[in-house]
Amino acid sequence: MPSEEEVLKELKKVKDPHTGLDIVSMRLVEEVNADEENIEVVVRPTNPFCPSALMIVEQVKATLESAFEGVNVDVKLVGHVLTEEEE
Structure with a gap:
C-alpha cells in the first residue's frame, strides 16, 4: 500500500510546464488519499483558466x-473552468 509520503514523492516528478517547478512545491496538490487498492489525488491549478491543467x-x-x-x-x-463542480 502506498503511503501519502510515497505518493507525494512521485508527484514531485510532475512539473508545471510554465514554471518548471514541481506541482507539490507549487501547492497544486490539494489532497492525497491512498489505500491498498486506490490512490485519489485532488489537483487545484493556480488559476481557474490554467491552460495546462x-x-x-x-x-x-x-x-x-x-x-x-x-x-x-x-x-x-x-477550481478550473472545465470542472463541473460548483465551488
Whole structure:
C-alpha cells in the first residue's frame, strides 16, 4: 500500500510546464488519499483558466500508475473552468 509520503514523492516528478517547478512545491496538490487498492489525488491549478491543467492531471495519473502498478488512480481537478463542480 502506498503511503501519502510515497505518493507525494512521485508527484514531485510532475512539473508545471510554465514554471518548471514541481506541482507539490507549487501547492497544486490539494489532497492525497491512498489505500491498498486506490490512490485519489485532488489537483487545484493556480488559476481557474490554467491552460495546462488537463495536461498536468494526465501526467499525475500516468506517473502514479507507473510507480504503483495495480493500484487504481483517480485524479480530480477542482477550481478550473472545465470542472463541473460548483465551488
